Amino acid sequence: MNTINRTQLLGMNCKQLEDYMLQIGQPRYRGRQIYKWIYQKDISSFYEMSDIPKELRRQLDETAVVSIPRVLKQRVSKDGTRKFLMELEDRKRIETVVIPQGEGRGSRYSLCISTQVGCPISCAFCATGSSGYHRNLQSHEMVGQFLSSRRELKKRLKKNDDNIISNVVYMGMGEPFLNYDQVIASVYLLIDPQGINLGQRHITISTSGEVKGIKRLAEEDLQITLAISLHAPNDQLRDQLVPLNRKYPLGQLMEAVEYYLDKTNRRVTFEYIMLDDVNISREHAHELIKMVKPLLANINLIPYNEVETLPFKRPSSNKVWQFYHWLVEGGLNVTIREERGGDIEAACGQLYVKER
Ligand code: SAH
Numbered sequence: 097m098n099t100i101n102r103t104q105l106l107g108m109n110c111k112q113l114e115d116y117m118l119q120i121g122q123p124r125y126r127g128r129q130i131y132k133w134i135y136q137k138d139i140s141s142f143y144e145m146s147d148i149p150k151e152l153r154r155q156l157d158e159t160a161v162v163s164i165p166r167v168l169k170q171r172v173s174k175d176g177t178r179k180f181l182m183e184l185e186d187r188k189r190i191e192t193v194v195i196p197q198g199e200g201r202g203s204r205y206s207l208c209i210s211t212q213v214g215c216p217i218s219c220a221f222c223a224t225g226s227s228g229y230h231r232n233l234q235s236h237e238m239v240g241q242f243l244s245s246r247r248e249l250k251k252r253l254k255k256n257d258d259n260i261i262s263n264v265v266y267m268g269m270g271e272p273f274l275n276y277d278q279v280i281a282s283v284y285l286l287i288d289p290q291g292i293n294l295g296q297r298h299i300t301i302s303t304s305g306e307v308k309g310i311k312r313l314a315e316e317d318l319q320i321t322l323a324i325s326l327h328a329p330n331d332q333l334r335d336q337l338v339p340l341n342r343k344y345p346l347g348q349l350m351e352a353v354e355y356y357l358d359k360t361n362r363r364v365t366f367e368y369i370m371l372d373d374v375n376i377s378r379e380h381a382h383e384l385i386k387m388v389k390p391l392l393a394n395i396n397l398i399p400y401n402e403v404e405t406l407p408f409k410r411p412s413s414n415k416v417w418q419f420y421h422w423l424v425e426g427g428l429n430v431t432i433r434e435e436r437g438g439d440i441e442a443a444c445g446q447l448y449v450k451e452r
């Protein structure tokens with residue numbers, strides 16, 4: 097199907113769809129009807145919109161499009177995690193992961209959304225960063241990852257559960273705040289009670305420390321969770337691990353976090369990758385406690401998922417627990433991220449762009 101010159105309806109909010117209907121000489125309420133078909137029912141063609149007049153369905157089929165990314169391949173981990181390889185309209189490919197939540201494995205899933213094709217930040221330890229940067233994703237491609245994954249899960253698991261995806265984390269490929277407007281537009285689509293209706297508290301955005309984005313998010317009236325990829329407690333080390341630190345050193349980053357806390361009153365989470373012999377010494381623990389304690393933040397420790405082409409190693413579980421205890425004794429609120437999908441390279445930081 098030739099989709100060039102057709103109007104992309106996916107990514108429009110209800111008001112935009114209503115305006116579009118008016119523009120093509122239809123009553124406004126048709127926009128709301130179509131909005132529900134797109135976001136609440138997993139349709140694959142305009143012809144399935146049974147309460148829309150046949151003539152309009154035909155017209156839309158010729159002039160408009162709803163481009164939900166196509167799942168080319170999926171891999172299923174022994175723990176139930178699934179990794180989808182998806183193709184976009186320009187045939188670029190991205191990876192999206194769904195992770196089973198809590199007990200009763202496989203009843204509800206958390207979805208890990210990609211925000212860019214590749215990532216320009218180039219963190220030293222990350223497979224995505226080392227696969228280069230291609231382009232930003234548009235909001236319809238992010239919400240499309242949700243719709244496509246939901247459809248696929250319902251089909252594969254034979255479950256007619258519209259809430260099968262209960263959580264969304266913006267932790268796939270890419271730095272969300274280098275694509276701020278499109279990412280936030282996709283969040284508003286996910287939480288709209290007239291549409292997908294995901295709870296705001298079930299959404300997390302993770303940033304490597306894009307200070308402007310953190311400040312902008314503080315101004316939004318949103319109840320989502322902000323996670324900051326810290327990974328090092330001093331500038332010297334963070335400059336090496338997260339190159340964005342050279343632009344926004346820890347002083348500026350922490351100032352932005354304080355601004356966010358003042359404005360929103362919401363706790364942030366600091367993610368801290370554990371790299372053997374790099375960032376988990378007693379001294380690092382002390383520095384981290386000093387920096388984070390006044391902020392009443394949560395720390396999420398992430399034992400490193402090794403990437404074949406990169407030199408970093410995952411620490412032994414003894415070292416992981418040692419570091420954990422140091423932080424807890426120092427008065428921090430700490431969790432350790434449970435690894436999921438490691439056997440299919442679907443764990444954090446193992447996603448990369450596959451060229452065709
Ligand atoms: N770009 C954003 C969001 C995507 S990365 C960010 O960096 O925050 C999501 C999380 O996975 C980040 O905390 C990231 O640092 C972490 N991560 C990257 N590579 C990893 C790896 N190989 N093992 C474990 N975590 C990794």
Ligand code: SF4
Pocket residue numbers: 215216217218219222223224225226268269270271304325445
């Ligand atoms: Fe980009 Fe995040 Fe990977 Fe860093 S960790 S390269 S910011 S995706």
